[in-house]
Amino acid sequence: MEDLKNILTTHPFFAGMRPEHLQLLVGCASNVRFDAGKFILREGEEANEFYLLRHGKVALEVYGPARGPVNIQTLGEGDILGWSWLVPPYRWKFDARVVEMTRAIALDGKCLRQKSETDCQLGYELLKRFSQVMVDHLQAARLQLLNVYDAH
């Protein structure tokens, strides 16, 4: 627990949060490890947690019958995996398959969702941070869509 407390309280993603909220997060956190080839989350399943990736590589994939699994983004150390836990209907939109053995901190999103209903400050702090994650992903997706490498 001490190790988790130290990790979360010094993690840039949670910088600036109140001590009582950080304590709550520590209570909702656990160290997890996934071997290569395993799925951390699957499309359509309930989304009740998110992950701070500490080591390894994870491929966000979408599966198509003709194409099989298609990697749309690779996440690694320092990245945040999962935001569908924040947004109804709380179902994962993609698969997350481990490419290289991955260590992460899993946080109980369902618990945090429920706490946020009564503690709006907590909810706001989480939404602020996840908004930035979403903006970064949207920006990257737009760049991918732009096909900037096409001859002009």
Next chain:
Amino acid sequence: MVPRPYSVRKTQRETADTFTLELVPQDGGPAMTFAPGQINMLYAFGVGEVPISISGDPAKPATLVHTIREVGAVTRAMRNLKPSHGLGVRGPYGSGWPVAAARGADVLIVAGGIGLAPLRPALYQLIAARQDYGRVVLLYGTRTPEDILFRRELQQWNSRFDLDVHVTVDRATGDWRGNVGVVTSLIPRAPFDPESTVAMVCGPEIMMRFTVQELQKRGVAPESIYLSMERNMKCAVGFCGHCQFGPTFICKDGPIFRYDRLQPLLAIREI
């Protein structure tokens, strides 16, 4: 201004639309020496002339190397050249990458698509004097795995213990198991000291703008970021004005610019 005749010694297909020409002077005269980042005007006789960055090793000037993307009539004509065929060369022109000035610092190279070609000479120089630099990191992004340039060399560089090489593609195809995502997404995790890093960036201008944003987020100072700019070029000697970029000419003030000098101009859409 008169093109010097060169012969094609070797052609190499790099990707579906990109190829490399190795050239030697027809007159047997001295080899062209150049700085990494400089360009030549290559003349396909009877067709036209285009500016192309030199992509070879400055320490091996006997063979002049250019990596070219086929985008129009002139580059198509060059693609059809065979060994012993001729073309004209004028140059070298322009400013080079600050390889010497980066001594003692970490060096971050960010390349997008064919942007790796003008950066390759800089990488050759960095590797040749590896002991003079801190960490050397190469971040390379391209559209698909099939568009990866200099694949064999990338693998060789990646196998070195003193180089960090990270390759990513916008879109995975086939059995690609590497990184997927835009090249800017590699910057937050790249192992360099922002306060002591020289960044050299080359690629599509949109990609370079977003790269600069990420570099600045990491704390790299604008005066430590260098971009290779591109505009239409005709005379390459600062007379015709085709490559004018605000108060500068890409042909003689560039193509390599320090970002702090470029910053006000990049926002002006009219130029």
